[in-house]
Amino acid sequence: MNATLRANILFGREYDEDYYWKVLSACALTDDLEMWPKSDMTVIGENGMNISGGQRARLALARTVYSRADIYFLDDPLSAVDAIVKRHILDNIILSTGLLGNKLRFVTTNADNILPLCNQIATVDNGRVSVKVQTPQVHTAFEFKATTPKMAKAADTERDAEAPYIIDSCRPPVQWPPNGKIEFRDFSMKYGADLGYALKNVNLTINPGEKIGIVGRTGAGKSSLAKVLFRLVHENTSGSIMIDGQDISEFGVGDYRPQLGMIPQESTMLDGSIRHNLDPLNQFDIEGMWASLIKCNMAKVVSPYRSSDTEQNDESDDDSEEGRASSGQQQLFSLCRVIMRKRRIIVLDEATANVDLETDKSIQELIRKEFSDCTVLTIAHRLDTIMSSDRIIVMDKGTVAEIGTPQELLAKDGMFAQLVKTSEFGQ
Numbered sequence: 320m321n322a323t324l325r326a327n328i329l330f331g332r333e334y335d336e337d338y339y340w341k342v343l344s345a346c347a348l349t350d351d352l353e354m355w356p357k358s359d360m361t362v363i364g365e366n367g368m369n370i371s372g373g374q375r376a377r378l379a380l381a382r383t384v385y386s387r388a389d390i391y392f393l394d395d396p397l398s399a400v401d402a403i404v405k406r407h408i409l410d411n412i413i414l415s416t417g418l419l420g421n422k423l424r425f426v427t428t429n430a431d432n433i434l435p436l437c438n439q440i441a442t443v444d445n446g447r448v449s450v451k452v453q454t455p456q457v458h459t460a461f462e463f464k465a466t467t468p469k470m471a472k473a474a475d476t477e478r479d480a481e482a483p484y485i486i487d488s489c490r491p492p493v494q495w496p497p498n499g500k501i502e503f504r505d506f507s508m509k510y511g512a513d514l515g516y517a518l519k520n521v522n523l524t525i526n527p528g529e530k531i532g533i534v535g536r537t538g539a540g541k542s543s544l545a546k547v548l549f550r551l552v553h554e555n556t557s558g559s560i561m562i563d564g565q566d567i568s569e570f571g572v573g574d575y576r577p578q579l580g581m582i583p584q585e586s587t588m589l590d591g592s593i594r595h596n597l598d599p600l601n602q603f604d605i606e607g608m609w610a611s612l613i614k615c616n617m618a619k620v621v622s623p624y625r626s627s628d629t630e631q632n633d634e635s636d637d638d639s640e641e642g643r644a645s646s647g648q649q650q651l652f653s654l655c656r657v658i659m660r661k662r663r664i665i666v667l668d669e670a671t672a673n674v675d676l677e678t679d680k681s682i683q684e685l686i687r688k689e690f691s692d693c694t695v696l697t698i699a700h701r702l703d704t705i706m707s708s709d710r711i712i713v714m715d716k717g718t719v720a721e722i723g724t725p726q727e728l729l730a731k732d733g734m735f736a737q738l739v740k741t742s743e744f745g746q
């Protein structure tokens with residue numbers, strides 16, 4: 320990162336113009352470039368433009384495909400992209416019709432519906448591997464219609480102030496918010512004064528206790544919606560976000576953010592014990608921590624380390640056994656953290672993208688049970704994850720394109736129905 324997109328993909332290799340653009344198109348990156356100030360010569364990374372989770376995943380894939388190796392190991396390349404891009408990548412890269420069609424490729428995946436398309440399926444269970452050889456199902460290549468979002472004209476009344484940490488004259492009371500009603504009022508946001516709108520005139524009312532699924536194509540603005548709710552972006556915004564009738568920009572961010580619960584797309588683990596990770600400020604008793612670990616089915620993962628890592632009085636990490644959590648486990652630890660804290664509003668941003676379908680189902684059940692009286696916003700590409708939501712929001716190019724119950728949106732036969740149809744192939 321911190322170089323142009325092109326340098327990130329070439330990674331020191333020679334620029335073969337023809338193949339390079341083929342790879343970009345196969346990774347469905349060319350549409351995104353239309354929105355970037357300098358196309359593939361835009362600097363990305365810490366000192367340049369940040370990119371969405373799905374864009375990062377496709378960039379990593381493009382770099383790998385560009386390397387022209389004979390053997391490829393693709394570690395879950397489809398979990399961070401929407402159903403349409405997923406199918407595009409399968410057709411144009413991974414399956415026999417794709418750029419890697421005549422290469423040996425190992426693909427790890429949680430997407431069960433692509434299994435019929437593979438030559439061999441290796442199932443790994445508790446370290447044991449069993450292999451099934453099969454004739455892959457014939458599939459019809461899918462026609463990918465490129466859409467080019469138009470750049471919006473800079474207006475949104477841009478706000479420039481850096482949000483203060485604490486505002487003495489406006490501090491949230493204990494146990495705020497009381498109900499968990501969220502309203503976006505004509506809210507717009509750009510990540511930079513000269514960039515296009517990431518959110519455009521969003522008007523939304525989410526009722527207390529509602530379970531909302533948020534879907535949409537990669538780059539549509541789903542994570543941006545979560546980021547502005549947490550006030551992680553406060554420049555170049557207009558309009559307002561209200562929680563239980565209170566304009567959230569009136570609070571200091573230090574007071575405001577801890578009132579909401581979040582399980583992000585990329586959970587981070589701190590160096591230190593599991594206890595330190597779950598309760599860095601030592602606010603909870605050990606029983607509470609174990610109860611949440613058991614609920615998240617993580618107790619068996621943690622138990623081998625119990626004596627050193629989770630002991631109530633263990634202040635030091637020096638004698639801890641070392642363990643490394645997989646990305647799915649890291650997300651489950653984040654879920655534990657949120658269950659321990661119990662907030663009125665919870666946001667899950669692709670929180671279950673790295674776990675298998677069965678675990679995802681049990682996590683969704685757990686969330687419904689644990690957070691029955693909380694407002695829960697769930698961003699997910701995997702549609703099973705959000706199918707039982709009260710309502711679904713479909714984001715498209717920074718706007719709310721569709722909103723309604725899953726049944727209403729399916730009957731409408733619009734973008735949501737299209738995403739569902741695309742994700743159902745192969746089943």
Ligand SMILES: Nc1ncnc2c1ncn2[C@@H]1O[C@H](COP(=O)(O)OP(=O)(O)OP(=O)(O)O)[C@@H](O)[C@H]1O
Nearest residue numbers: 369371372373374510517537538539540541542543
């Ligand atoms: N920090 C940032 N700086 C500049 N542009 C950004 C930043 N984060 C996101 N964007 C851009 O804003 C748009 C919306 O991104 P966002 O992350 O909200 O999409 P998303 O729907 O969550 O996508 P994905 O499914 O790929 O995670 C994209 O065009 C993206 O490139």
